Amino acid sequence: MKENLExxxxxxxxxxxxxxxxxxxKSIDFYTNVLGFVPVRxxxxxxxxxAWLFSYGxxxxxxxxxxxxxxxxxxxxxxxDNHISFQCEIMAxxxxxxKEMGIECMRQMVEEGGIHVDxxxxxxxxxxxxxxxxxxxxxxxxLSGEAVRSCSQVNLQKKMQHQQQQIQVVQP
Numbered sequence: 286m287k288e289n290l291e292x293x294x295x296x297x298x299x300x301x302x303x304x305x306x307x308x309x310x311k312s313i314d315f316y317t318n319v320l321g322f323v324p325v326r327x328x329x330x331x332x333x334x335x336a337w338l339f340s341y342g343x344x345x346x347x348x349x350x351x352x353x354x355x356x357x358x359x360x361x362x363x364x365x366d367n368h369i370s371f372q373c374e375i376m377a378x379x380x381x382x383x384k385e386m387g388i389e390c391m392r393q394m395v396e397e398g399g400i401h402v403d404x405x406x407x408x409x410x411x412x413x414x415x416x417x418x419x420x421x422x423x424x425x426x427x428l429s430g431e432a433v434r435s436c437s438q439v440n441l442q443k444k445m446q447h448q449q450q451q452i453q454v455v456q457p
Contacts, residue, residue, distance in 0.1 A: 299342075300343065300344060301345065301346050302369055303347075303348060304409070305350050305411075306347050306349060306411045307356050307358075308353065309336060309347055312347045313336050313338070313347065315410050316347070317338065320340070320371065320415070321340055322345055323338060323339055324337070333351075334349035335347055335349060341371065359408065359413075360408075362391040362406050363406075364391065367414060368413070369413075369414075369415060370415075370416035371417050372418065372420060372421055373417050373418070376403040380392065380405055383405065389407060390406060391406045392404070392405055393406070400423050401422065402418055402420050402422050404417070
């Protein structure tokens with residue numbers, strides 16, 4: 286069987302992000318009223334409290350903590366922390382709405398080749414980091430053929446060999 290190096294597990298999309306929360310009600314309120322998710326049916330066979338929400342092609346699965354008093358809560362906004370990111374149309378509108386809702390956020394800007402990306406970082410009720418950005422301003426450019434810090438040289442060589450094989454198949 287020929288190895289598929291670009292998608293070895295044949296993944297098709299992100300399905301959901303699962304988050305443990307102190308208060309299921311507060312988290313449902315946040316994800317529906319701040320981020321625009323919609324509650325959807327959750328299987329009755331689960332023997333623990335939770336909620337499923339859906340929007341933007343992904344699900345958020347909220348799980349009620351069994352020990353909410355001992356959950357660590359992050360208060361410092363740190364863009365280098367674990368987070369999920371959502372694309373938006375108009376950053377100024379998002380920032381204004383967050384301020385109106387009393388949600389503390391941190392603004393950052395990334396620049397690459399004269400292209401600017403604005404980012405807003407803030408926490409959900411349990412301190413999980415959320416990013417809102419206009420990241421589609423930066424084109425996605427494959428690193429094909431370039432050594433990347435996160436890739437081993439062996440994987441890089443396999444990828445290059447695979448690409449060469451694909452080119453040979455296409456050429457008559």
